[in-house]
Amino acid sequence: MGLLKDKMISDMIVHGYSKKTIRSYTACLSILARNFQKSPLDLLPIDIYNFFLGLRQANKSDSALIIFYSAFLFFYSLLDRKEMMGLVPFPKRKRKVVAVFSKTEVKTLIGNCTTVRETSIFTLLYSSGIRIGEVLNLKVSDIDFERKAIFVVSGKGGHGRYAILADKTATLLKQYMEIYNPKFYLFFSKKGKNIPISPRTIQAAFQKIRNLSRIQKYGTVHTLRHSFATHLLEDGYCLVYIQKLLGHADIKSTLIYLHVSPSSLLQITSPLEKMGNIKLGVFENQHQYGFQFSFD
CATH class of the missing domain: 1.10.443.10 (Intergrase catalytic core)
Structure with a gap:
């Protein structure tokens, strides 16, 4: 991973990634290499699939999965091997209601x-x-x-x-x-x-x-x-x-x-409320009833 890691870091710097993102992405690749005890270059798409399956089974958050996915995609894109991510769908972050203090x-x-x-x-x-x-x-x-x-x-x-x-x-x-x-x-x-x-x-x-x-x-x-x-x-x-x-x-x-x-x-005022006085009249037309509006 030595030369590859250096190349990845150099490219991320050129692309304007923050220091924090660079640390996160390189850490993700290190975890991947340790998990399989081999270089990410020697892995197959099914290995990436199984890695993400393990993350899901370990109940890792959507945010964590997105970071791993983005790190791997960036790495394999550098090598023109995007097909490595072909078996794994992009993890979607579930919308959740956040905690708020009054x-x-x-x-x-x-x-x-x-x-x-x-x-x-x-x-x-x-x-x-x-x-x-x-x-x-x-x-x-x-x-x-x-x-x-x-x-x-x-x-x-x-x-x-x-x-x-x-x-x-x-x-x-x-x-x-x-x-x-x-x-x-x-x-x-x-x-x-x-x-x-x-x-x-x-x-x-x-x-x-x-x-x-x-x-x-x-x-x-x-x-x-x-x-x-x-x-x-x-x-x-x-x-x-x-x-x-x-x-x-x-x-x-x-x-x-x-x-x-x-x-x-719900506290937003409807535009109807700003139209001034409205006279509501009931009319009959071919046995159908409705409201007739007239604006002052």
């Missing part, structure tokens, strides 16, 4: 943070809707207090974007910076200010605070992002704007929030 639950959760750092992290996550991985990589220089914006240098897919910096979050971050004095990473590790905080540290703190808040509903750090998007939708903001704030390349990813909050759809 505004009261979010307020309670943030109120039960035990340090200024915890309060800053979870307030920032909810108020901006950015991902946990994006928070880990935030630099002090990415916070633009004057423009009230957060620059997410490299989001999912390697695309940069701006996120909302709420006034309350800005005030809290200024307080946090005075106390913790971050130099490079906004939220740094206990190992040093030049090392970003780990995702495990944030996830552990979240579950501790969720338990303190006595929130029985299942939730993870990512639930704050879902809550941000759902609450914007409920407040009447356009789905396209929400898509841009979340950094979704495809509007289909944002459409899950229509399933999360169907009540927001």
